[in-house]
Amino acid sequence: MNKIIELKQVYKDYPQAGVLQTVLHGIDLEIVPGEFVAIVGPSGNGKSTLLNLLTGIDHPSRGEVIVNGTALQSLSNEKLTRWRGANIGIVFQFFQLLPALSLLQNVMLPMDFLGILDKARRKARAMQLLERVGLADAAHRLPSQVSGGQQQRAAIARALASDPPLIVADEPTGNLDAATADAVFDLFAHLRDQGKTLVMVTHNEDLADAASRKLEIRSGRIHADTPARAG
Ligand code: ADP
Numbered sequence: 629m630n631k632i633i634e635l636k637q638v639y640k641d642y643p644q645a646g647v648l649q650t651v652l653h654g655i656d657l658e659i660v661p662g663e664f665v666a667i668v669g670p671s672g673n674g675k676s677t678l679l680n681l682l683t684g685i686d687h688p689s690r691g692e693v694i695v696n697g698t699a700l701q702s703l704s705n706e707k708l709t710r711w712r713g714a715n716i717g718i719v720f721q722f723f724q725l726l727p728a729l730s731l732l733q734n735v736m737l738p739m740d741f742l743g744i745l746d747k748a749r750r751k752a753r754a755m756q757l758l759e760r761v762g763l764a765d766a767a768h769r770l771p772s773q774v775s776g777g778q779q780q781r782a783a784i785a786r787a788l789a790s791d792p793p794l795i796v797a798d799e800p801t802g803n804l805d806a807a808t809a810d811a812v813f814d815l816f817a818h819l820r821d822q823g824k825t826l827v828m829v830t831h832n833e834d835l836a837d838a839a840s841r842k843l844e845i846r847s848g849r850i851h852a853d854t855p856a857r858a859g
Pocket residue numbers: 642643644651669670671672673674675676677678
């Protein structure tokens with residue numbers, strides 16, 4: 629099995645004003661381990677919907693989504709949540725850290741949930757991850773006590789906590805200024821160099837240029853699928 633993601637004839641319909649609208653029209657897609665796929669295209673064209681289907685956050689109306697050998701529709705919701713925690717690190721546009729928990733506790737969360745390591749080692753691993761993203765000093769602060777860039781770096785550390793083979797990010801620099809976006813860019817470039825599979829919706833040109841493949845989504849279809857500029 630050398631595909632980490634496989635979508636077969638995936639459709640997604642949403643009710644809009646009482647009428648079903650097809651947002652994704654029969655997407656076929658294969659991604660192999662180690663690829664860095666940048667998803668681009670105008671807003672409202674189905675990019676986030678596509679990411680939500682390949683993380684199992686949402687389900688296709690028709691078609692099949694297979695990730696890391698698992699057909700997602702075969703899992704119960706409870707199993708899917710655990711499976712996702714072990715297999716996919718997700719980075720959102722608006723960070724989505726839990727506001728009442730410190731950055732350290734946020735990073736420990738996936739390991740707590742999955743029961744990875746004992747508590748002391750979870751804490752040590754979370755500290756290491758925070759150090760790696762340059763946040764060791766802010767470990768005990770709440771998300772509201774740090775900047776947006778720091779929150780996003782903590783969210784990336786959290787996405788890495790269970791050491792998932794696949795990282796999925798939806799406009800991870802969309803709410804960051806240029807300097808903090810650069811720091812986040814460096815983190816993703818490092819993950820790419822480590823051989824993680826990255827699938828990312830981004831309007832950030834540096835990130836799109838760092839990708840190995842560019843998918844352009846228009847009107848719920850793959851409009852273009854090209855190797856990114858040779859680096
Ligand atoms: P993009 O990420 O490319 O901006 P989205 O995937 O978020 O686009 O949205 C594609 C279309 O699907 C839009 O018309 C949006 O309004 C619609 N849509 C997305 N999520 C839902 C939902 N949960 N319910 C109804 N319509 C939705």
